[in-house]
Every structure is written in C-alpha cells, then in structure tokens.
Amino acid sequence: xxxxFDVVETTVEDIHAAYEAGDLxxxxxxxxxxxxxxxxxxxxxxxNSIITVNDHxxxxxxxxxxxxxxxxxxxPLHGIPFVVKDQVETADITTTFGSxxxxxxxxxxxATLVTRLRDAGAIILAKTNLPDWATSWFxxxxxxGRTKNPYDLARDPGGSSSGxxxxxxxxxxxxxxxxxxxxxxxxxxxxxxxxxxxxxxxLLPRTGMSPLVVSQDTPGPMARTVRELALVLDVGVGYDxxxxxxxxxxxTDDAGSYADSLDxxxxxxARIGVLRDAFGAADDPDSGxxxxxxxxxxxxxxxxxxxxxxxxxxxxxxxxxxxxxxxILQSKRDLNEFFAARDDAQVDSVAELYESGQYHxxxxxxxxxxxxxxxxxxxxxxxxxxxxxxxxxxxxVLNVYAEHDLDVLLCPDVQVVPPTAESIEAGKLxxxxxxxxxxxxxxxxxxxxxxxxxxTDDGLPAGVELIxxxxxxxxxxxxxxxxxxxxxxxxxxxxxxxxDD
Numbered sequence: 001x002x003x004x005f006d007v008v009e010t011t012v013e014d015i016h017a018a019y020e021a022g023d024l025x026x027x028x029x030x031x032x033x034x035x036x037x038x039x040x041x042x043x044x045x046x047x048n049s050i051i052t053v054n055d056h057x058x059x060x061x062x063x064x065x066x067x068x069x070x071x072x073x074x075x076p077l078h079g080i081p082f083v084v085k086d087q088v089e090t091a092d093i094t095t096t097f098g099s100x101x102x103x104x105x106x107x108x109x110x111a112t113l114v115t116r117l118r119d120a121g122a123i124i125l126a127k128t129n130l131p132d133w134a135t136s137w138f139x140x141x142x143x144x145g146r147t148k149n150p151y152d153l154a155r156d157p158g159g160s161s162s163g164x165x166x167x168x169x170x171x172x173x174x175x176x177x178x179x180x181x182x183x184x185x186x187x188x189x190x191x192x193x194x195x196x197x198x199x200x201x202x203l204l205p206r207t208g209m210s211p212l213v214v215s216q217d218t219p220g221p222m223a224r225t226v227r228e229l230a231l232v233l234d235v236g237v238g239y240d241x242x243x244x245x246x247x248x249x250x251x252t253d254d255a256g257s258y259a260d261s262l263d264x265x266x267x268x269x270a271r272i273g274v275l276r277d278a279f280g281a282a283d284d285p286d287s288g289x290x291x292x293x294x295x296x297x298x299x300x301x302x303x304x305x306x307x308x309x310x311x312x313x314x315x316x317x318x319x320x321x322x323x324x325x326x327x328i329l330q331s332k333r334d335l336n337e338f339f340a341a342r343d344d345a346q347v348d349s350v351a352e353l354y355e356s357g358q359y360h361x362x363x364x365x366x367x368x369x370x371x372x373x374x375x376x377x378x379x380x381x382x383x384x385x386x387x388x389x390x391x392x393x394x395x396x397v398l399n400v401y402a403e404h405d406l407d408v409l410l411c412p413d414v415q416v417v418p419p420t421a422e423s424i425e426a427g428k429l430x431x432x433x434x435x436x437x438x439x440x441x442x443x444x445x446x447x448x449x450x451x452x453x454x455x456t457d458d459g460l461p462a463g464v465e466l467i468x469x470x471x472x473x474x475x476x477x478x479x480x481x482x483x484x485x486x487x488x489x490x491x492x493x494x495x496x497x498x499x500d501d
Contacts, residue, residue, distance in 0.1 A: 007032045008171045008498045009490075011225055012080055015174065019068060019079060026061040026068070026079035026123070033081050033125055034058075035499055037172050040150075045495040048147050049157075049166035051086050052127045054093050060123050076231060078121030083173035085164050086127040087134055088219060089208040090114055097210050098130040098141035098160075101346045101358040108344075111208025112240045113177070113219050120235040125173050128163025132359045133335060134184055134212050135366040136160060137434050138424050142360040146421060149191060150493035151461055155418040158188035164222050165192035170496035175232060176222040181212040182327070183413070183438020185220045189450035190413035190463025193490055195480060196222040197229050197449045198441060200470045202248035203255075204233075205240035211334040213326045214245075215390075216442050224490055226481040229449075230258035233473065252471045264485050266478035268305030272466075273406040274298060276311035278437045280415035287415045287435075289456035294412045297453045297464045300487050309404050314397055317440070323389040324443040325432070327365060329382060332373035362424060365431040394444040398469065407475055411437045413450050413463035441467045449476040454489040 005024050018024035034053065041047045054060075064079050089095045089107035096102045114124060129147045131140055139147035139162025149157040150170040157166040161178030165188030168176040178185040180198040189196030201218045211217050221232035237255040240246045249255060279294070280287020302308050314320065332350045339345040347353045354370035377383035400406065415435040423429060441448035447470065450463040464483075468476040484490075 006498055007036070009224060009492055010174065012077065012174065012228055012231055015080060016073070016078065026064045027058060029079065030057050030061040030081055030123060030125065033173055036170070036496065037126065039499055040170055040496040041167070041172060045148065045150065045153055047150055047166050047170055048144060049128055049163040049170070049172065050083070050126045051096055051129050051144050051163065052094050054124055054126060056092055057081070057123055057125050064121060064123070073121060075120035076235060077117060079123065080121065080175060081123045081125035081173050082117060082175050082177060083126050083128050083164055083167045084114065084124055084177040085130055085161050085179055087130055087179050087210050088114060088177060090124055090127065093124065093127055095127065096143045098132045098134070098143055099353070099358060100142040101353055101356065103143050105344070105346055107208070109208065112205040112242065113236050114208065116236050126167070128161070128167050128176070130160045130162060132363055132366055133210060134160035134179060134181065135363050135369065136431050137187055137436060138362065138429070139163065139166070140360045140362050140424070142358060149418050150495045151193065151455070151459055152418065153495065154422070155420050155460070156191070156424060158191035158418065160184040161188045161222065165189060165194060168192070168194055168222055168224060169493055171492060175228045177219055178222045179209060179217065179219045180442065181216045182442045183436050185222055186413045186438045186448060186450035186463065186465060187436055189222050191418045191461055193452045193455065193461035194222050194224060195226050195229055195449065195451060196220065197473065197476065198447055199233065199237070199473055200248065200447045201445065202245035203237045203252065203471070203473070205238070205243045205246050207240055207242040210338055213330050214334045216326070226477055226484050227259060227262065230262055230477050233258045248471070254474045258474060258477055261474045261478065262481045263478040264482050266482040267301050270306045270407045270479060271405055272301060272306050272308055273312035273400065273404050273409045274308060274310035275313065275409055275411040277313050277317060278411035278415070278440070280412070280435065286417055289417055289458070289460070290412050290415060290462040293453040293456065293462045294464050297451070297483070297487065298410065301483060304482060304486050309406060312400055312404055312406070312409070314400055320389070320393045320396065321439055321443060324386055324393050326386050327432070328368055328373050329377050329380065329386055331369045332375060333377055336375065362427070390443055390445065394446070397444045397446065401469060408479060409467040411465055413438055413465040417456060417460045417462065437465060446470060447473050447476060449480050451480045451483055452489040455491055
C-alpha cells in the first residue's frame with residue numbers, strides 16, 4: 001500500500017478511487033485493518049471489540065484483486081472490509097452470539113444479508129462483540145468480556161451492537177453491521193459518534209440472525225458516513241423467501257436507489273418535530289451535556305432551512321412504552337425456536353443456557369427472560385395485550401406526524417452520556433429502565449436513524465435520533481446526509497490514531 005493512502009476515516013468512495021488509480025490493492029487494505037486490530041483491539045487500549053478475525057480475509061482479498069485485474073469491480077462493495085456483529089451467522093467464521101456456550105459454533109451457511117454483502121464484493125473481516133444474545137444496552141459478553149468505548153476507555157460503548165460500534169469508530173473496518181430490536185444499532189452509534197439506521201422491520205432479511213423479539217428485529221449498517229449506510233441498504237434490502245417478514249418490501253419503491261436518492265438540500269423545507277418530553281434535564285450532569293449537543297444540532301438544522309416544530313408530544317408516551325414491551329413476554333419463545341431450528345445448536349433452550357450458568361452475570365434482561373418469560377406467550381393474555389398495544393402506539397405516533405405535518409420526529413437517542421464500567425458492574429443500571437429513547441421507534445414499528453451530535457466538553461459522544469414513518473428510509477437518509485454536510489460532527493477517537501508506516 002502506498003504511504004499516501006490512510007485508512008483512518010476512509011470511505012467506500014475513497015477506497016474505490018484508490019483501487020482504480022492503482023494506488024491500493026484489496027490485500028493491502030485488509031492488511032492495514034488487520035494491523036489496526038492487532039494494535040488497538042488486542043493491544044494498546046485493548047478495545048476488545050473483535051471476537052473473531054476471519055482467517056480467510058487475505059485469501060479472499062487476493063481473489064478480489066484478481067477479479068478486479070481481469071474484469072473490474074465485482075459489485076458496489078468490491079473490496080470493502082466489513083465488521084459484523086457476532087449475532088449474524090457466517091459459514092467461514094465461528095459465530096458465538098456473545099455466548100460462551102457457542103464459543104466453538106460454526107454455522108452451516110451464511111446469513112442472507114452476509115450472502116448479499118459478499119455477492120456485492122464485501123469482505124467479512126471480523127465478527128464483533130455483543131452481550132449474550134443481544135440482551136443488554138451494555139457491552140459485556142460471556143465469550144470475551146467487556147468492550148471499551150474508544151472515546152473514553154473507562155466508559156461503555158453501548159449495546160447491543162457494542163463491538164461493531166467501537167470497531168467502526170476506531171477505524172478497524174470500513175463499515176459495520178449491527179442489529180436493532182430496541183435500539184441496539186442506534187444507541188451504540190450515538191455512543192461511538194457514528195451514523196446508524198434502523199430500517200422498518202422486514203426490509204432487510206433476518207435469516208441467519210439470532211432473534212430477540214422477531215417482530216421488532218432488524219439488522220442494519222453502522223458507519224462513519226451516511227453514504228455508507230445507503231450503499232449497504234442498496235444491496236441488502238429485498239425479499240427473502242426464508243423470512244416471511246420481508247414481504248413488506250412490496251411496500252417500498254426505494255430498494256436499490258438509496259445512495260442515488262441522497263439529497264444534500266433535504267433539510268431545506270423539512271418539518272421536524274422535537275419531542276421535548278424525551279430529553280433529559282438540562283441541569284443534570286449526565287443528561288445536560290447531551291441535551292446541549294442535541295439543541296446545537298437542532299439549531300444547525302434550522303439554519304439549513306428546516307422548520308422546527310416544538311414542542312410536540314406523543315400522548316401517554318410512558319404508558320405506551322410500558323404497555324408495548326415484549327422482551328420478557330416473547331424472547332424466550334423466539335430464542336427457543338432459533339435453537340430448535342439448528343441440529344448442531346450448543347443448547348436446546350433458554351432454560352438450559354440459564355441453568356448451566358453460561359451467560360455474563362450483569363445481563364439482567366437475559367436473567368429476566370429465563371426466569372419470568374413464558375415458553376409459549378400465546379397462552380398469556382398479557383402477551384396479546386402488548387401486541388395489540390403496539391398497533392395502537394403506532395397509530396398514536398402517526399397522528400402526531402399528521403397533526404403537525406411533520407417529516408420526522410427528533411430527540412436524543414439516549415438521554416445520558418455513556419455510563420462508566422464501574423457503574424454498570426456495580427449493578428447501578430438496569431436494562432429495562434435505562435433512559436434510552438430508541439424503544440419508541442422499535443415498539444411502534446417505525447424506522448429511525450442516529451446522527452452524531454458531536455462530543456461533549458469531556459469528549460463523550462452523543463447522538464440525535466430522527467424517527468421516520470414506516471418505509472420512509474429515503475427521507476431519513478437524506479436528512480442525515482444534509483446534516484452531515486453542514487455539521488461536521490464526526491471525530492475519530494484519539495485512542496486509535498493512524499499507525500506509523
């Protein structure tokens with residue numbers, strides 16, 4: 001690799017231009033990221049964001065270099081190294097789901113999304129850490145322990161896509177794949193100064209991905225720029241016969257054109273409703289700095305031509321959030337069905353996993369699912385009440401858009417700065433009561449995007465969440481892209497600087 005190419009903060013566009021100019025090979029790029037993983041994840045700050053590196057990555061890079069030499073790019077993601085949450089199955093890399101019980105599990109096939117990425121030319125460089133079975137907002141797994149926030153090593157990177165967030169922020173890969181049930185893409189995106197999108201569930205296939213609440217689950221991209229998010233959606237969105245939820249792709253006309261639809265002027269004339277009820281107190285030391293950054297972002301959007309409508313509110317919001325929570329009610333069944341569908345699963349049930357003690361001790365939600373979750377939620381009237389409540393919740397939120405003629409709603413992704421590992425390990429925080437706003441979109445069936453709001457005076461990242469109507473990802477991406485052009489809030493962490501040549 002020529003000394004003029006620097007992988008720090010590089011983009012797909014930069015990489016492809018370097019390939020075309022003959023200044024870079026895929027092998028050199030992959031090696032550069034492997035060197036950074038060794039320097040910053042395994043050593044140095046020891047971020048511990050990576051569970052497993054793909055042993056075949058350099059070999060696959062050579063194959064892509066040979067294909068490029070003969071015929072050019074194999075697809076829109078040619079030679080782009082991805083880090084993928086270890087909740088998503090990969091046939092050539094062990095997939096642990098963050099669980100020590102699955103430390104040696106080798107899936108028989110790639111997840112559908114992984115297949116689509118590879119077909120587009122991507123390289124799966126490494127698999128990233130997550131709390132066991134994606135059951136926490138915090139980056140602790142029984143298979144490899146704690147992931148650190150690269151912006152402050154004493155703090156948490158957020159979960160459950162904790163490893164993907166930390167790795168992409170520290171430039172250990174070009175783009176990342178996370179998963180979002182209640183906010184597990186957006187919260188770590190906010191805590192790692194990244195862009196991350198939760199699509200309307202079903203637009204991206206979930207086949208080969210462990211579930212938490214099937215009706216809310218969706219994979220999705222996490223990246224340092226909006227264009228990377230759009231490029232992933234362009235190759236990933238589409239019907240998958242093995243995932244009945246993907247039939248909703250019939251409801252969108254945007255598949256394959258998200259990147260082309262990005263509009264740098266999208267904020268001009270946009271109507272943005274500010275959910276002030278979802279902000280933390282301005283005088284609170286944990287939430288005040290977040291509120292200040294989000295207020296700055298609102299001002300920037302207004303200066304770029306947006307009409308800010310505030311405050312707006314969702315009637316009975318707290319009651320809706322309580323009434324629509326399905327994690328305890330549904331997750332045990334969904335995980336048990338996932339285990340049953342795999343002949344080589346390392347455990348047969350959540351009960352077996354729990355009784356064997358093969359989980360991280362801080363995972364209060366996993367413990368709650370095991371102890372209190374029904375094996376068959378359809379026999380529990382409370383389950384059906386919560387399912388029906390989600391539909392009512394969505395109607396009430398959509399009425400807010402209609403009443404104020406809004407394009408999106410806005411609030412902080414999470415009301416507080418990243419918590420310290422000390423506070424998490426002392427048991428001071430609870431997953432179901434942690435003050436994240438991401439569950440609003442998740443439990444009402446909406447799409448949402450996390451946008452970097454910048455860094456606090458103490459150097460801690462915070463995120464702005466834009467909440468969109470179902471199947472309106474194009475609007476979210478364009479608004480985030482327009483903000484990106486004028487705000488310049490993405491800053492790499494000082495813990496992972498460029499390596500010396």
